[in-house]
Amino acid sequence: MIENKNIRTLAVLILALVLVVSACGKEKNMADDSDLLIVTSFYPLYVFTSNIADGIPGVKVVNMTEPQTGCLHDYQLVPGDLKTLSKADIFVYNGADMESFLDEVINQLPELKLVEASKDIPLLTDEDGEKNPHVWVSITGAISEVRNIMEGLSEADPANSEKYRKNGEAYIQKLTALKDKMHNELDSITNRDIVTFHEAFPYFAQEFDLNIVSVIEREPGTEPSAGELAKLIETIKKTGVKVLFAEPQYSPKAAESIANQTGAKVYYLDPVVTGPKDAEKDSYERIMEENLNVLKEALR
Template sequence: MRRRLFPTLLVLAALAGCGDQAGSAGRTADGTFEIVTAFYPLQFLSERIGGDMVSVTNLTKPGAEPHDIELTPRQVGDVAAAGLAVYIKGFQPAVDEAIDLEAKDKAFDAASAVTLLPAGGEDDHGHEHEEAAGGEDPHVWLDPVRLATIADQLAERLAQADPGHAAGYTERARALHTELTTLNTEFADGLKNCQRRELVTSHTAFAYLAARYDLHQVGITGISPEAEPSPQRLAAVAKEARETGTTTIYFETLVSPAVAETIAREVGAKTAVLDPLEGLVDQTGDYFSVMRQNLTALTSGLGCS
């Protein structure tokens, strides 16, 4: 059960965090605008758009699985002291709670910039996920087109919060939008002609990517990577993998590959990494390098030419 952060703790932590700041509200001692981000893709956007004009703190440590993180008092203080908090509402309950209590008037919900897909329910072939239907899928960053829209709106929000550097935010967001458009073209071209379009994944993080490029996601588990699939679900996925001639079962970087390996053995397939980019494992890479690695894994596993 998730431990809750009570308001008293949040207030005390916020006061402690503010006390650590030598600069004015929302700025470091040297005047740099402070941004707190919930997890890696939002850190990436903030750093690329903010450039040297911002200082970015990521609440999810490298290599940590972000869904159920808990915040330390110091991190809650960081939220309270920042000039802008960037998050996706509904993805990380502890972050939602801290922002609701300490930064509601200076927060940017990245998901509010785009149309979201429903979470849970059935996959593209009518098989029910382990999780009940309801809510919205937060994994918008895996669609470069949606991420470009989020980048544009984040730049606008930064320009409002820090108008002295608005032109720079706009210029860098425009350049990032162009790069994301190029990435979208690479995915569209790379996944146009494939022998298979079924995407069997360890959990259903890839609905946006699948929808953008006409793939059919089959998740072993639902939105939460920690969910345990039932024997019936494992049997259903194995059956579908055999029927569709699936040769690759994809697992992700921050959770155990055991379930994907079980399905792969059952159907005589191999396994490969498909990174949902919820956290950056290799600190020498970035969003673009990991997405291009994903494209290579997809074109190989799906038999694309």
């Protein structure tokens, strides 16, 4: 009786072990043999790359960070990220110093193929000469990044090159139509002075000829000091700016306190850095359409 029970326990254990081993084997095979795994660093690149690789058999796109992570300024890799990257064939990243952890990735995974979305795109710099990485926030910048990703994937995975190009060109057409629409609706506004949150909007402002009078927080999460707040309030009163653009990803506390003291109104512009886990293919266009509506209401 006791012996029987032991045998049964042993059989269950062996079965469990077989299941575990075969499950591991399957996962490995899927990543290594049948699938080409493309990993993107954060949300906007995930949306772009998903469009470019859409419907290509055996090609899978995974985002390394959680979709609510936002910009990767000062982001530190966690062990799970390296695990994700270790299964990847291609890593699509923004560049322009957005991913300060890139050297670590290159050191740990020298075989990983890299695609830099901001490659050769003229970058804006701040007064300290630091590169502004938020290229995708203008539609022209987004189109250039899509083109770079499309070319990079074609080179890294030549077998699917034609498919990447076909998808990429179709996506670029949609983005171009959106850019034209936004120009049509924004070119006639007369009030162009705005105050924004963190340094996400200079490319967008350049594209639509908006004048960023001041930036409320230099880096997300760093609240302005009392002195900085006082200076901002003075600037806003002097320039007569009527609208402050906060971002849905960050606390609006500073913007609201400035608004209270100046009579300016707070609106929300979205720099397309977060979204739902299974991002819809048209997430970028939808968020920009929403930004267009906000701008029209705020600046009319």
